[in-house]
Amino acid sequence: MTNELPVKDEVFPKDTSKSYAIVEMVRGDSPMVGKGPDDTVFSFPIVLLWEILLLLGVTLAIFLFSLAKQAPLDAIANPQITTDPAKAPWYFVGLQELLEHMHPTLAGIVIPGVLVGFLMSIPYLDNSREFAGVWFSSKRGKRIVVWTAVYTVIAMVAFIAFDNAFSIRETLRGVAPPWVAQWVIPGLILAVIVLLPVVILWRKKGSARDIMIALFTVMIVSAVVLTISGFLFRGPGFEMYWPWQMPDGYNPWDEL
Amino acid sequence: MAQSKLVKGLTHSRVWRSLFRHGWPDNPLDRSLTMTSNIFFHLHPVKVSRKSLRWQYSFGLGVVATILYGVLIFTGVLLMFYYVPSVERAYPSMKEIQLSVPLGQFTRNMHRWAAHGMVLVVILHMVRVFYTGAYKPPRQFNWVIGVILLLFTLGASFTGYLLPWDQLSFWAITVGTNIASYAPGAGPVMREILLGGTEVGQDTLIRFYTLHIALLPLSLALVVSLHLWRVRKDGGLAATEVPDGEG
Numbered sequence: 335m336t337n338e339l340p341v342k343d344e345v346f347p348k349d350t351s352k353s354y355a356i357v358e359m360v361r362g363d364s365p366m367v368g369k370g371p372d373d374t375v376f377s378f379p380i381v382l383l384w385e386i387l388l389l390l391g392v393t394l395a396i397f398l399f400s401l402a403k404q405a406p407l408d409a410i411a412n413p414q415i416t417t418d419p420a421k422a423p424w425y426f427v428g429l430q431e432l433l434e435h436m437h438p439t440l441a442g443i444v445i446p447g448v449l450v451g452f453l454m455s456i457p458y459l460d461n462s463r464e465f466a467g468v469w470f471s472s473k474r475g476k477r478i479v480v481w482t483a484v485y486t487v488i489a490m491v492a493f494i495a496f497d498n499a500f501s502i503r504e505t506l507r508g509v510a511p512p513w514v515a516q517w518v519i520p521g522l523i524l525a526v527i528v529l530l531p532v533v534i535l536w537r538k539k540g541s542a543r544d545i546m547i548a549l550f551t552v553m554i555v556s557a558v559v560l561t562i563s564g565f566l567f568r569g570p571g572f573e574m575y576w577p578w579q580m581p582d583g584y585n586p587w588d589e590l
Numbered sequence: 591m592a593q594s595k596l597v598k599g600l601t602h603s604r605v606w607r608s609l610f611r612h613g614w615p616d617n618p619l620d621r622s623l624t625m626t627s628n629i630f631f632h633l634h635p636v637k638v639s640r641k642s643l644r645w646q647y648s649f650g651l652g653v654v655a656t657i658l659y660g661v662l663i664f665t666g667v668l669l670m671f672y673y674v675p676s677v678e679r680a681y682p683s684m685k686e687i688q689l690s691v692p693l694g695q696f697t698r699n700m701h702r703w704a705a706h707g708m709v710l711v712v713i714l715h716m717v718r719v720f721y722t723g724a725y726k727p728p729r730q731f732n733w734v735i736g737v738i739l740l741l742f743t744l745g746a747s748f749t750g751y752l753l754p755w756d757q758l759s760f761w762a763i764t765v766g767t768n769i770a771s772y773a774p775g776a777g778p779v780m781r782e783i784l785l786g787g788t789e790v791g792q793d794t795l796i797r798f799y800t801l802h803i804a805l806l807p808l809s810l811a812l813v814v815s816l817h818l819w820r821v822r823k824d825g826g827l828a829a830t831e832v833p834d835g836e837g
């Protein structure tokens with residue numbers, strides 16, 4: 335694999351000493367004129383058949399799933415009796431897990447805000463054109479994904495487990511003001527976790543794309559770890575339990 | 591073209607010719623016309639590159655998200671025939687759907703699993719678009735549109751979560767909307783606007799219902815149309831641009 339994109343003109347090399355040329359006569363059904371031989375297929379019926387097949391497949395999958403598992407319906411809502419645990423839907427339970435470890439404004443407002451801002455600005459932070467349409471861009475990109483993912487799993491699991499065992503909030507109570515325990519320390523820990531791969535790539539002269547790959551991987555893997563922790567490892571009182579030792583017969587899967 | 595008498599009679603009939611502006615699509619011309627003269631098929635160009643159809647490139651995730659949206663509209667409209675968004679009747683109407691409406695439980699199951707599936711698939715679609723670098727020029731803005739679609743999808747799912755009005759939904763929404771109140775300064779006001787009061791009640795239910803069955807699905811339809819139109823205007827999928835022998 336080369337680093338340069340091959341010159342597109344190679345399909346029909348130009349001969350500069352001639353002002354015209356007949357290049358080739360081909361029998362074909364392509365409406366593309368003035369371009370090299372193309373590798374295209376008719377949308378009708380090929381793409382359409384693909385889509386119909388997907389439609390049938392997806393519908394069948396939901397059909398089977400709906401036969402196998404019933405949608406849950408708990409007792410009627412009662413504002414007087416809190417359920418225990420009270421969990422957000424699975425796609426927000428990662429945020430709920432984050433709330434356990436820092437000031438709610440940091441976990442619930444600042445971090446989600448930064449993430450949405452980051453997502454929206456990715457194309458403007460990395461405005462390279464190379465390797466669009468190639469998975470992980472290159473072998474190097476793939477290595478960055480693997481290493482960053484492994485690193486993030488370890489770092490985030492360690493952070494959650496450490497804070498759960500020696501609650502930073504409780505340990506520092508009376509020692510440091512609450513804003514240190516709830517804003518500065520967790521904020522710094524997360525900043526270091528996020529920025530470490532960036533600094534390493536920076537020193538290795540990584541491209542903007544490399545850095546985006548690292549940041550996005552940290553984000554998505556952290557979200558997965560937090561979601562699994564909040565969904566599977568939190569039981570009554572939103573306390574930590576091993577999933578196979580959940581008390582009171584609590585089963586998070588019943589609450590999907 | 592070897593066309594049977596039947597096909598010929600059909601495609602030359604007045605009714606056919608009033609419906610379709612093309613002949614039987616067994617030749618390049620009519621296959622092109624099938625696409626260009628049909629508003630639904632016109633989402634696609636007449637021909638697409640083989641590379642963009644490769645399964646391992648896109649895993650069809652965007653198409654699956656679109657299909658799930660369709661399943662949700664279909665099953666959601668069916669549920670709307672029975673569901674009543676009032677604190678007194680919401681839960682009993684859920685029970686009724688499950689116990690006495692023919693295929694009611696099944697329709698509800700389909701709606702719920704398709705909803706979870708759509709959130710998951712949209713996230714996976716975003717992950718695939720990111721790692722294939724398909725946000726790069728000229729597709730930057732379609733990525734931004736995508737982020738908006740992700741937020742709308744989460745919103746649609748979250749507002750629907752309250753509607754059964756059982757303990758599960760009530761407390762999940764209470765926990766979820768509490769987060770809004772932590773915004774500095776405007777937090778409590780924001781939560782109150784969201785809930786239509788200081789706690790989850792009738793005003794919340796009708797707000798979430800309206801968002802869930804009207805505002806968010808319509809916004810999604812609009813923005814998904816824009817998204818798909820731009821995929822085409824940006825020259826099809828980014829895979830098309832990969833020179834032969836790479837990727």
Ligand code: HEM
Pocket residue numbers: 648650651652653654655656659712713715716719722724725729732733734735736737739740743814817818821826827828829
């Ligand atoms: C309701 C949600 C969404 C729907 C229905 C949807 C639908 C689609 C479809 C059908 C395609 C064609 C290719 C494919 O099937 O993969 C596509 C491509 C694309 N989508 Fe989405 N999408 C959604 C959300 C998103 C999100 C969350 C993002 C990113 C943040 C995004 C960014 C893109 C981009 C950049 C392309 C072009 C990909 C390429 O050129 O390879 N979309 N979308």
